[in-house]
Amino acid sequence: MDLRIFTEPQQGASYDTLLSVAKATEDLGFDAFFRSDHYLQMGGADGLPGPTDAWLTLAGLARETSRIRLGTLMTAATxxxxxxxxxxxxxxxxMSGGRVEFGLGAGWFAAEHTAYxxxxxxxxxxxxxxQLEIITGLWGTPEGETFSFDGEYYRIEDSPALPKPVQSRVPVLVGGMGKERTPRLAARYADEFNIPFASAEDSAxxxxxxxxxxxxxxxxxxDLVYSNALVACVGRDDAEVARRAAVIGRDVDELRRNGLAGSPAEVVDKIGRFAEIGASRIYLQILDLDDLAHLELIAGQVKPQLS
Known part of the structure; x- marks a missing residue:
């Protein structure tokens, strides 16, 4: 089971904070650092110091890291x-030497659009x-040839389709719980299918x-990788779990039901349920980006049990 770190910077994080988390992600042996693509905080946080752009952030991290994969859950097509x-x-x-993965979603948060x-x-x-057809088409067009597309919403004419990614194929992630169109879209374009914040039963x-x-x-x-994104709140004992839950404004019992909360043993057991339905990768949503000890605990006491 691959464990990846997934952040929500719109809730309040500077680039320097994200850099410290990305470096910890790499140093502690996690597989990848991913971030959301949002411009407005959600819930009760004040959002300070303000939003960071997903691809500007990843460009910076590409030059500051050397091993971890970098990507978005999910870039908003809007x-x-x-x-x-x-x-x-x-x-x-x-810039990363071929370490990017590309998650693309439809976009859904109307308020951030009107705010900016x-x-x-x-x-x-x-x-x-x-967008998926155009982007994968541009990347897949042989050098020296051109790419054209005449759709209902976008038109591309004789594009040189440059630059090319370093990777022969940038992994494409599609996700969501739509029952008909989403699976068909994943089957056509995706290398990985991701489900955010759902139970093992619904994911199956x-x-x-x-x-x-x-x-x-x-x-x-x-041919596809199947993955889940779940909020993480791990502690050595109940008091530490409760402290971490309080910092992110969540109820411990709710987190145990809907996320990966509890002791390392409890979290390993729940991850096992997702492995049983075919998930081979978990994105750990880390909401307190100042708590690097949380990552250290997961790396030291959860990750080794999943090798």
Whole structure:
């Protein structure tokens, strides 16, 4: 089971804070550092010092780290034009020496769009589908050839389709709980399918839908990586768990039901339930980015039991 660190910087984090977490992620042996792509805090936090841009952040971290994979859960298709996004991701891939993974979602948080003057279209899912076709098409066009696309929402004409990522294929992540269109989209474009904040039972049903869609698309279901994102709140004892839950404003019992909360042994046991349904990767949502001791505990007492 791969363990990856997943952050939510819109809740309040500077680049320097993210850098310290990314370096700890690398030093402690985790597989990857991922971040959300949001411009507005959610819930009761004040959001200070303000948002950081996902791909600007990853560009900086690409030069400050050497091993960990870097990516987004998920880049919002509403934030960037697909041609520009293809260039940005390819450039960060080059800056990292080929360590980027690309999660793309439809975008959903209307308030952040109005807060920063970003259009929030009604037809988000078909735009997502066109963006995936364009971005993967640009990357997959052989050098010296051009790429064109005439869709309902985007038009590309004779693009040189440059630059290319360093990797021969940047891993593409698609996710969500949509029962019909989402599995088909994953079957067509994704290397990894991710489910955020769902139970093992609900995840199992969605993974099965994706496997069936992959077969219908002529792919082997096991060609895809299946993963979950879950909030982490681990402590050596109940008091430490309660302290960490209080800092992030969450109830311990709720976290035990819906996330990975409790002692290292409890967390390992729950991760095992996700492994049983076919998940091979867990994104640990870390909400208190100043608590690097939390990462040390997970690295020292959870991660070794999952090797």
């Amino acid at each position: 934030f960037r034009l697909p041609g520009v996004l293809a260039i940005q991701v390819a450039q960060v891939d080059a 003057g970003i259009p929030f279209p009604r037809e988000k899912f078909p735009r997502l589908q066109e 049903a969605q993974f099965d839908r994706v496997r069936r869609a992959a077969e219908e698309a002529g792919r082997k279901p096991d």
